[in-house]
Amino acid sequence: MPSFACIGAAFPAWARALGIILLALPRAVPAATYKWLDEEGRVHYSDSIPPEHSQQKHARLDGQGRLVEIIEGAKSPATIERERALRHLRAETARLVEEQRKLDDALLRTYASEEDMRLALNDHLTQSDASINLLEKYRARHADVLRTQEKHAADMERQGLAVTAQVLKAMEDERRRIADYKDKIRVLEDKKRVIAARFGRDIERLRSLKAEQARSGRGALGEVFASDDGNGVLSAVACSSDAICAKVWALGRGYVLSKADTPLAIDTERLVYTSVPLADREIALTLARIAGPEEETVFLDIRCRQSSLGRELCASSRVQDIRAGFRARVEVEMGAVP
Known part of the structure; x- marks a missing residue:
């Protein structure tokens, strides 16, 4: 073989x-x-x-x-309208984000560190204190003049003499000047508190921006948005009064903090925005309070990492549950969506 x-x-x-x-x-x-x-x-x-x-x-x-x-299949009129509404809500949210980023960029250009901000705050307060001290001296001087006039009027009365109209007018003029100086001092004291509060918020914001810069430098690839799941329901709630909108906003903010995987990056009266996702399994959330001609809309959007796994995450049932859960949470807490 x-x-x-x-x-x-x-x-x-x-x-x-x-x-x-x-x-x-x-x-x-x-x-x-x-x-x-x-x-x-x-x-x-x-x-x-x-x-x-x-x-x-x-x-x-x-x-x-x-x-x-x-x-993509043939779209029904309802689907077309839902997609139009989603584009509008995302465009308005992007506008709010851009406005905040412009403010943040201006803050970063103006101050290099928290110490720079504290020095600037001290300068503002020192200038206000100098103005207050000067006004206080003027007030005290007119108070001395008023006391002299009041003593003179009292002496006249003890002597049985009528206090002249000229003396009465002079005392009234001094009282008016003293009240005017007190008002100016009060305005400056209020201004000091406003300046101190604003600098306090800006210092916190600068600290947050520095932390976000350090974090995003560790693997940020960009973001993708969760696609419309086709269920006919947007993660948005309309509200028609300030009181109702404030409650819906508070509920939405709490929901974002409980569901997002990334830390809070922006927290204003109209925008809650968590940091960009650095890992493929991280979900970031955005909550926007969007004004309309007759009512406001509180809109939740979902962002994932710009990677193949991130895109899969944004199309997953977890993301769909977060989207649907937003309205469900509001309905439970409010009794019904307003």
């Missing part, structure tokens, strides 16, 4: 070369697989889309089950 070596040698060179080429060719890739949902929300996989579902949104997968393409 011939050995394998002998059998191999018996084949001509061109046959052996052809065999090597055939072995090197890739195996046949299975036909494209489609993923789609039926009316009850059940997931289906098949090598073709049933005609009755061909106009609905579905996905095309490769032979290894990886997403190749998302085919």
Whole structure:
């Protein structure tokens, strides 16, 4: 019986070369697989889309089950309106974010450190104190004049003389001047408190910005937004009065802090914004209070890391649950969405 070596040698060179080429060719890739949902929300996989579902949104997968393409289905008027509303809310949120970033950039350009801000605050307070001290001297001087006039009027009365209109007017003029100086001093004292409070907030903001700069330098790749899940419900609540909007806003802020994976970066009366996600499994949230012609809208948006895993996260059931849970939380706490 011939050995394998002998059998191999018996084949001509061109046959052996052809065999090597055939072995090197890739195996046949299975036909494209489609993923789609039926009316009850059940997931289906098949090598073709049933005609009755061909106009609905579905996905095309490769032979290894990886997403190749998302085919958007025909959009209903309700879907088109929801997408328009979502674009508007995101544009208004982006405007609020940009306004805050301009303020932050101005703060960073003006002050290099917290110590610089404290020195500037001290200068403001010193100038206000100097003005207050000067006004206090004027007030004290007129108070002395008034006491002299009042003593003179009392002496006249003890002597049985009527206090003249001239003396009475002079005392009234002094009292008015003293009251005017007191008002000016009170205004400056209030201004000092306002300046101190503003610098206190700005110092906290500068500290937050420095921390955010240090954090974002450790792996920030940018962000993507969670896509519309097609359930017909936006993560937005409309409110028609200041009292109701304030309550909805407080509920939304608490919800953001409980659900976001990233730390708070912006916290104002109209914007709550958590830091950019640095990890693929981190979810960042934005809450915006958007003014309208007749009512306000409190809008929650969801952001993920700009990576393949981040995009998968933004399309996951966890993100859908966060979106749906926002309105549910408000409904429970408020009794009904206003």
